[in-house]
Amino acid sequence: MPLEYKSIVPWGRSLTEYIEMFSLSDEDLKGFILGCGDGPASFNYEMTQKGLSVVSVDPIYKFNRELLEQRIDEVYDHVLERTRKNMDNYIWENISSVEELGKIRMDSMKKFLDDYEKGKLENRYVAGELPSLPFKDDSFDLALVSHLLFLYSEQLSLDFHIKSIDELCRVSKEVRIFPLLDMNSKRSIYVDEVIEYFSKKGYSACEEKVNYEFQKGGNTMLRIKKI
Numbered sequence: 001m002p003l004e005y006k007s008i009v010p011w012g013r014s015l016t017e018y019i020e021m022f023s024l025s026d027e028d029l030k031g032f033i034l035g036c037g038d039g040p041a042s043f044n045y046e047m048t049q050k051g052l053s054v055v056s057v058d059p060i061y062k063f064n065r066e067l068l069e070q071r072i073d074e075v076y077d078h079v080l081e082r083t084r085k086n087m088d089n090y091i092w093e094n095i096s097s098v099e100e101l102g103k104i105r106m107d108s109m110k111k112f113l114d115d116y117e118k119g120k121l122e123n124r125y126v127a128g129e130l131p132s133l134p135f136k137d138d139s140f141d142l143a144l145v146s147h148l149l150f151l152y153s154e155q156l157s158l159d160f161h162i163k164s165i166d167e168l169c170r171v172s173k174e175v176r177i178f179p180l181l182d183m184n185s186k187r188s189i190y191v192d193e194v195i196e197y198f199s200k201k202g203y204s205a206c207e208e209k210v211n212y213e214f215q216k217g218g219n220t221m222l223r224i225k226k227i
Contacts, residue, residue, distance in 0.1 A: 010039050010060065010072050011079060012108035013146060015046035020212035021178040022144050022221060031141030034172055036130065037148035040068065042111035044124055054124065055140070061127040065116050072109055076102070089185045090214055130164035135171040143172035150180050150188035150222075158190050162197055165224065169203065174225040179218035180207065191222065198224050 018024060018041070029052055035043055038056035047054040060068065083090070084098045095101050119125040128134045130148075145168065149161055168175045182188045191207065198205040204225045213219035 009075050009079065010068060010109065011147075012040040012042055012105055012112055014042050014104070014108045017212070018043045018144065018146065021146060021210060022176045023208065023210045028142060032139070034135070034140040034143040034168075036133075036143055036145045036168065038146065040072065040109040040112040041146070042108035042115075044119060045111045045115040048115070048119070048124065055126060055135075056119075056124060057126045057128040057133060057135075059127060059129040061120065061125045065113055068116070069113055072106075072113075076106070089216055091216055095214065131160060131167050133167055133171055137170055138173060140172040141174065143168045143175045145175070145177040147179065149177050150190060151182060153182040153188040153190055158193060161190050161194055165194060165198065169198075169224060169226070174223070176221050176223050178210065178212075178221040179215060180220050180222055181215055181218045185215055185217060187217070194222065202227060 013021075018035075019029075022028075029047070029050075031053070033047070033052075033054045035041070035054060035056040037058055038044060039058055039060060041056070044054050044056045063071075080098055080102045083101065087098070095104065116125060126134060149156070149164060165175060165177075180188055180191050195205045195207065204223075204227050206223055207220050208223050209220050211219075
């Protein structure tokens with residue numbers, strides 16, 4: 001189903017957050033990284049500024065900067081209000097308030113917007129979506145999936161998760177997915193089945209704790225690696 005403009009809820013995260021969410025070491029960052037479903041994160045921009053190699057893939061990249069900026073403005077207050085209504089689902093330590101969260105997210109999204117057109121010309125922002133990615137086998141050392149798989153367990157089936165992770169394993173030597181919670185802040189019902197499926201296929205598949213927790217209980221990632 002083609003992505004529609006009004007279905008986009010852009011929300012951006014930074015390189016620092018990616019490092020914590022995915023337990024990225026200096027060695028990890030030196031590899032060729034795929035960010036899947038990055039949306040308007042500043043991750044790609046900040047990586048590129050450091051001379052590191054990254055490609056972000058997301059269906060929203062079919063839209064131009066003006067439309068994405070307009071959509072960010074349209075949904076920003078709504079997302080913050082929704083967060084305000086569900087404050088008990090989050091840990092307000094590193095981020096102290098909804099207002100601070102909004103500032104952090106907007107800073108990341110502005111960096112993305114300023115980099116977007118240049119990044120598209122350099123093929124760092126590629127329009128595409130799971131479960132079929134426009135890349136050759138083993139194109140990347142590491143694929144990162146932030147706030148997509150498992151989070152939308154009610155909307156995306158187990159079959160979609162399996163096919164998507166199979167595809168990520170096709171294009172990358174290792175896959176890391178964060179968080180493992182669904183939209184109700186509960187551990188996704190698919191996590192154990194996915195681990196079992198890929199373990200039987202001969203992959204190393206395990207849940208690992210990370211040094212990041214904003215959504216309560218959201219402090220683990222799934223790591224799947226070719227043996």
